[in-house]
Each structure stands twice: as structure tokens, then as C-alpha cells.
Amino acid sequence: MNKVYNSCAEVIADIPDGATIMFGGWGPAGDPENIIRALLDKGTKDITAIANDPGNDRDGMIYGIYVLIKAKRVKKFIGSYHAYNQEFIRQYKAHEIEFEVCPQGILAERIRSSGAGIYGFYTDVGAETLIAKGKEKKIFNGRTTILELPLKADFAVIKAHVADKLGNLRYRGTAQNFNPVMAPAAKVVIAEVENIVGVGSLDPNEIHTPGIFVDRVVKGEHYAPRFQKTSN
Amino acid sequence: MLQGSRRPLTEDEMARRVAQEIRDGQCINLGAGMPSLVTHYIPEGIWAMIHVEHGILGVGGVAQEPIKDRDFMGLGRQSVIPAPGAACFSSIESFRMLRGGHIDLSALGAYQVSEKGDLANWLLPGECPLVGGAMDIVGHVKRLIIMMSHVTKKGKPKIVKECTLPVTAYGVVNMIVTDLAVIDVTPGGLLLQELAPGYTAEEIQAITEPKLKVSHELKEILAK
Numbered sequence: 001m002n003k004v005y006n007s008c009a010e011v012i013a014d015i016p017d018g019a020t021i022m023f024g025g026w027g028p029a030g031d032p033e034n035i036i037r038a039l040l041d042k043g044t045k046d047i048t049a050i051a052n053d054p055g056n057d058r059d060g061m062i063y064g065i066y067v068l069i070k071a072k073r074v075k076k077f078i079g080s081y082h083a084y085n086q087e088f089i090r091q092y093k094a095h096e097i098e099f100e101v102c103p104q105g106i107l108a109e110r111i112r113s114s115g116a117g118i119y120g121f122y123t124d125v126g127a128e129t130l131i132a133k134g135k136e137k138k139i140f141n142g143r144t145t146i147l148e149l150p151l152k153a154d155f156a157v158i159k160a161h162v163a164d165k166l167g168n169l170r171y172r173g174t175a176q177n178f179n180p181v182m183a184p185a186a187k188v189v190i191a192e193v194e195n196i197v198g199v200g201s202l203d204p205n206e207i208h209t210p211g212i213f214v215d216r217v218v219k220g221e222h223y224a225p226r227f228q229k230t231s232n
Numbered sequence: 233m234l235q236g237s238r239r240p241l242t243e244d245e246m247a248r249r250v251a252q253e254i255r256d257g258q259c260i261n262l263g264a265g266m267p268s269l270v271t272h273y274i275p276e277g278i279w280a281m282i283h284v285e286h287g288i289l290g291v292g293g294v295a296q297e298p299i300k301d302r303d304f305m306g307l308g309r310q311s312v313i314p315a316p317g318a319a320c321f322s323s324i325e326s327f328r329m330l331r332g333g334h335i336d337l338s339a340l341g342a343y344q345v346s347e348k349g350d351l352a353n354w355l356l357p358g359e360c361p362l363v364g365g366a367m368d369i370v371g372h373v374k375r376l377i378i379m380m381s382h383v384t385k386k387g388k389p390k391i392v393k394e395c396t397l398p399v400t401a402y403g404v405v406n407m408i409v410t411d412l413a414v415i416d417v418t419p420g421g422l423l424l425q426e427l428a429p430g431y432t433a434e435e436i437q438a439i440t441e442p443k444l445k446v447s448h449e450l451k452e453i454l455a456k
Contacts, residue, residue, distance in 0.1 A: 026286035026323070029305035052286075052323075081364040092360045101361040104285060105327025105368035112324055125331065126367045130355070130398050161303070173303035173320050177286045180322045208322075223302070 003167045003217045004196060008038035011190050011218040015044055015155055022111065022151075022182040023051040024158035027083060028063040030175030031055070032159040032192040034220035039157075040067050048076040050111065050151055052104060052178055054088040062224075072096070078151065080104035101131065106148055108181050114150030115184030115213075122147055156186035159220075160209065163193040164200075167214030168207045176208065183213040190216045194223065238430025240411035241453060246379055248273040249426075249453055250339050250409050253377060254280050259289060261330065261369060263340035267379050268307040270339055281315070283335055285365040287326045290318025330365065331372045338373040340366055342380050342405075344395045347442035349405035349417040351378065352397035370404040382410035382439060389441040391415070391422070412436055414453055421445055426453040 005011040012035055015021070025031030039047075047068065054077055055064020068074050070087050076098035082088050091097040102110065103125050113121060122138055122145040136147040158179040160169035169191055171179060183189050191214050241249070247269035254260060254274055261283045262268050271291065274280050282291040284306060291306055292315030306312035314320070329335055344352040351370055354363050370376055380390055391408060408415040413436045414426035424433055424444045433446045 027305060029286060029303065082360055082362060089360045093358075099360070101363055103363050103367035104323070104365040105331055108323040108327055123331075124371065126363075128402055129367070129400060131363075131367070171303075171320075173301065173314070174284070174287045174305045175303040176320060177323050177326075181324050 002165050003211070003215060004165050005216055005218045008034045008192065008218055008221060009041065011035065011216050012038050012042060012044075012157070015039065015042075017044060018046040018048075019044070019155055020048040020050065020153045022153040022156040022158075022178075022186055023049060023065050024156070024177065024179035024182050025064055026052045026174070026177035027056070028061065029173070030159050030171065030177050030179055031064045032157045032190075032220075033063065033224070034222060035157045035190060035192045035218070036065055036067060040071060040073070043073075045073045047074045048078070049074045050078045050107075050153055052079055052107065053081045053083040054079065054085050056083045056085045057087070058084070069097070076100065078102060078107070080107050103131070107151075108178060110148055110151040111178070111181050111185045114152045115181075118150065120147050120149045151185070153182075153186040154188065156182040156189045158182050158189065158191050160191050160193045162195040162197060162202070163191055163214070163217045164197050164202050164211070165217070166199055167191060167211035167217050168202055169193070169209040169211075169214060170202065170206060171208050180209045183209045188216070189214050190218065192218055192220045194220060239428065240382075241428050242411075244269055244273075245453075246409050246411060249414065250377055250379060251275060252454075253375075253407070254278055254337060256280070258336035259283055259329070259334065261285065261335050261338040261373060262307065263338070263366070264307045264364075265341055267339040267341060281317070283326070283329060284312075285323075285326050285330070285369075287321050287323060288312070288314065288318060289321075289329070290315040292316070292318065327365070327368050330369050333372050333374065335369075335373045337375045337377065338369050339377045339379055340369065342378045342390070343397050344390050344392050345378050345380075345405050345408055345417075346392055346395050347417075347422050348403055350395050350402045351376075351400045351405050352395040353400050355398040357397075367400055370401045375406050376404055377407045377409060378405050379409050382412040382436070387439075389439055392441045412439075415444065423447055424450065426451055428453055
């Protein structure tokens, strides 16, 4: 068995227009930037994107799904934070993009539950806010909660530091974030990684995402620097 | 009242004042923007672990040029150095720490705070919602401090009787640190504890909607 693909273009070749896609990453950390560029090049459109944030292009530093948003390939965004992405805000105000806002930790739990066979959960997060509109309410120990439902996707594109050919993954630092959460939650899971090693090279004690959750692995072609221009 | 030039606190001075609330051994969460400045002012001799919601507990400082690492991000897209004893983890683990009540203190920004400690910090009329991790944090963190300017850019009070903006959560704020005052939210109402240099309690009351009780130990904010 070999889950390794030769290029990002090849690994996403069957993602159709209109697909629901989860994108790993939080701000500039841990986003599958080479796959995102490949989707842009392929022309995939009418995407429903599930991600923490819609990326950004501040300080000349482009990250996340910003390039897909900018090219108007995303029809609906489900996420927690727009990171002051001015293009996203413009499209939202002009009703050019749908936005389902979800508190960040609840977004993670909704993604987690769909990959874990959980059909919904009650939480007090946002229960007294506009976010609760239309959601079933229930009181536990005197506290109002709302029912939150799982988020499913056709594809998840995630980023890890290293994979073996079976799709076992390891992340580094804060680049982990939503990536291991999304891996079990989509029908087809594609991991972009910086390094691919042989089977048996990774210590079983140190694997973050077991390969059972990963369908395809590809080595990212190019990684751009990701820092503020001026040091603080 | 000490004599001296009359002036509001700078953002760094506000951060220094918030940092004085941190106790040894605490795990703290800081919002983006002004609250993240608190990192720089943790008092000497206080050991605290800084939690950043995308998955690190134990931020040691901002990395400078030779050791910048793209996989270690702090708030505001800075590269950070993990402190000795730091841990990195997923968003699930990160929010388990927050919602599970394991974080001791959080400092966040706000648009409005009511006299009962209600918080509005996610939605302005006609604007795009900005939730992030705030809704998970407030109401579950052990102590919540709000850092904000005392009034809006148009000079309207941000400390109000009832929030007129959409509420994030009710009754969750414990303390308010503004550029002009330090106010505790108590079951009996708002208690004015400290003033910016040269300001009087009457002046602060005039730009604060609800009635303030004034502490018997009212003093100038020590933010140096």
C-alpha cells in the first residue's frame, strides 16, 4: 500500500466544484498552502469551506484560504474568526459569501464529533447569544445549553510536518491546531507534508494522527516564509 | 492623590496593570491585540504559563530573526519561543483547557461591559461577526479581566447599565481595566478601585453609565 501522490495537482484532481472541504490551519500556522494553490490553479469553485479563518494577506504575507476567497471560489464559509481579512469582510457585506459563524472551540468539537460517531452535543457556549437562534435548547443543572451538530465534509485537506507512506502523521508546534481534528472527519483526507519517510521510520509512540484517518499524502512543493516583516 | 501630569494610561501601562493580577503558578489566556501585551509585563518572580488558543501552553517570548520558526506562532503572527515545560496540542485539547475551567485568568478586549458583568465583544451593527475563541473562554475561565478604552472614539461610555450591543455572555466579567480606571465587578455593583494619574472619581463617574461605588482605598494606578 502506498498513499503517496506525486504532486499537489494530482492529489486534488478529483475534487469537484461544489465540494465541502475542511482546511486545517489557524491563521498562518499549519495551513496546507501548496494544496490550496493547486485548488486555485485547477479552478475549483462553489466551495463550502470549513476552517478556523478565511486566511489573510496582511503585510504582504498570504496565508490560508485567502487566495480562494479572493478568487471568489468559496460560496460559503463556516468558521470562527475572519482575522480582519478585508476581502472576506467586503464579500460578506456585499452578500457575495455566506458565513456560518461558530465559536472556535465549538467548531473544533463539531468537526471532532462527526469523525467520532457522535450525533450532536449540548454546550452553554453561545447559548445566550444570537448564535443560539434556531438551535434546540436544554437546561442542565440550571444552565441553558444548545444542541450543536457535527460538521461533515467531502474532503479534508490538512498539513503535517512529516508522514510515512501509510499516512501516519506528526505535526510541529502550533501548526497542529485543527489538522488532527479534521483528519477523521471527512470522506477523503489529504495530508500535505514537508517530509515523507519510509514505513517504520516513525516511532509509534510519537504519531499524532494514525494513518487510518489519512487517505492520501503529498509533499508540499514550496513553503513561503510566514513572519511579520518587522520584529517586535 | 499624587500630584503629577494628568493623563490616560498607555496600552502598555494597562497591560502592566493587568499583569499585576497574575499569581504564581497560574495558566493565563490572552486575547489578540492589546491583551497580548500582558505577556511582556509578568512581574519578576511570578511563574505563569501563557496559553494561546491555537495550541500552546507556555509561551516563552517572541523569537527574533535567527531562530524564527514558522511552526511556532503566537498571537499577531509573531514567531514565539516555547518556554521550558511548554506543551503543544490540537484545538480540541486547547479548548478543553478553556471550557473545562482549567485556565486561571483571561484578559480580553470588549465593546461594552454592563454593571452586572455582561460582556459584548463580538458583533457591531452592520459588521462581520468576530467570535474566535472568546465565547468558549468567557464564563469558563476562572477570572476574566476586560481591557478596553473607557469610552468609545465618539466619547460614549463603554461601561453601561445594560449592553445595547449583542451580548457574548452574561455576568462573566470580574474586573475592568481601562485607560482611566480599574473597576471590580462585585455582586453589589461596580467598585472603583484605582484612577489614572490626575483623574478624580467624579470625572470617571461622569463618563460611566452605571453608578460607581468608590473604594475606601481608592488610589492611583501603579503602572510603572
